[in-house]
Amino acid sequence: xxxxxxxxxxxxxxxxxxxxxxxxxxxxGGIDLTKREFRxxxxxxxxxxxxxxxxxxxLLCLLDDIEARDCSFKGSRMMSVMAAGAILTGADFSGxxxxxxxxxxxxxxxxxxxxxxxxxxxFIGAGLADSSFQDCNLKRVDFSGAYMQGVDFTDSNPEExxxxxxxxE
Amino acid sequence: MRLLSHFPAIGISNTYIVGPxxxxxxxxxxxxxxxxxxxxxxxxxxxxxxxxxxSHEHKNHVYxxxxxxKIYNAEIFAGKxxxxxxxxxxxxxxxxxxxxxxxxxxxxxxxxxxxxRIYRVGPYLFTGDILSAGRLGTSPSPHARELMLRSVQxxxxxxxxxxxxxxxxxxxxTIQAEKRWNPELQIGSKTF
Numbered sequence: 001x002x003x004x005x006x007x008x009x010x011x012x013x014x015x016x017x018x019x020x021x022x023x024x025x026x027x028x029g030g031i032d033l034t035k036r037e038f039r040x041x042x043x044x045x046x047x048x049x050x051x052x053x054x055x056x057x058x059l060l061c062l063l064d065d066i067e068a069r070d071c072s073f074k075g076s077r078m079m080s081v082m083a084a085g086a087i088l089t090g091a092d093f094s095g096x097x098x099x100x101x102x103x104x105x106x107x108x109x110x111x112x113x114x115x116x117x118x119x120x121x122x123f124i125g126a127g128l129a130d131s132s133f134q135d136c137n138l139k140r141v142d143f144s145g146a147y148m149q150g151v152d153f154t155d156s157n158p159e160e161x162x163x164x165x166x167x168x169e
Numbered sequence: 170m171r172l173l174s175h176f177p178a179i180g181i182s183n184t185y186i187v188g189p190x191x192x193x194x195x196x197x198x199x200x201x202x203x204x205x206x207x208x209x210x211x212x213x214x215x216x217x218x219x220x221x222x223x224s225h226e227h228k229n230h231v232y233x234x235x236x237x238x239k240i241y242n243a244e245i246f247a248g249k250x251x252x253x254x255x256x257x258x259x260x261x262x263x264x265x266x267x268x269x270x271x272x273x274x275x276x277x278x279x280x281x282x283x284x285x286r287i288y289r290v291g292p293y294l295f296t297g298d299i300l301s302a303g304r305l306g307t308s309p310s311p312h313a314r315e316l317m318l319r320s321v322q323x324x325x326x327x328x329x330x331x332x333x334x335x336x337x338x339x340x341x342x343t344i345q346a347e348k349r350w351n352p353e354l355q356i357g358s359k360t361f
Contacts, residue, residue, distance in 0.1 A: 064345075
């Protein structure tokens, strides 16, 4: 707990770039992470519910099994990020660059990815019912085996993605 | 130890660099494309590339080698004794070597190409085209696919669950995530 508190205090102290930190299991509830930049950090199992995460920037970070229900990641930039198994129900990624991101197995019912660039990302086996991908770049995105009932692809290019085995309507 | 990753817009093969904190001699995995961004990444972090680990000699993983060797005096380590016409240290399964002074475990996994090698460097596993997030690599035949699946199960999946898998293509993953979310490995576990 003391280690977790120290990590959070360090984040509260200043904005800027954070590298090679291990935030596994940390509860970020109420913490302002707006526009913070993290590189090569581990957030496995961390809780982001109630955290402020708009505009967050992540490079090669691990967000596997995080809990970020209804979180807003609007305008975020993620590259080569691993978020497999994350709980992202109702999360909002509108207007984000989500390049080469591993969303395999996420719980993402009702999540919003509108106006985002998802080039080369993967949603294999993800739960995406009622999620929204309006006006997105879906080139080389992999939705294999994803549950996609009610997904909205208006003004996007799902024909350039991999939908093999997916359950698109 | 520091890890850096490079995802070029063209080519879409990942390149990785591992070196000491504060810079110094470093190793580079798969120079698929050696562009200005990669050069800046190396130089801005104070690294001197002394070793190149090649996952396999497919063009999109080694095409940048020629340029790299004009800038850095690096040894090449691979699954064969030459890559792109340059001499290489041929590595066999189970060998532990030092590349740029960094310990590297060599794992031979067949099924994609005969010279495919996976490298473990500390907490990182560089899997080339053998295993990526949610997928196994392509194989030339059903027999080769079965061989790959069996090798991955026997040599890779019983490792530490939080070992970070850094593939040649696509985003990073972990052993644990592949056990849970890779459909090809799910089927495999029932087969064997």
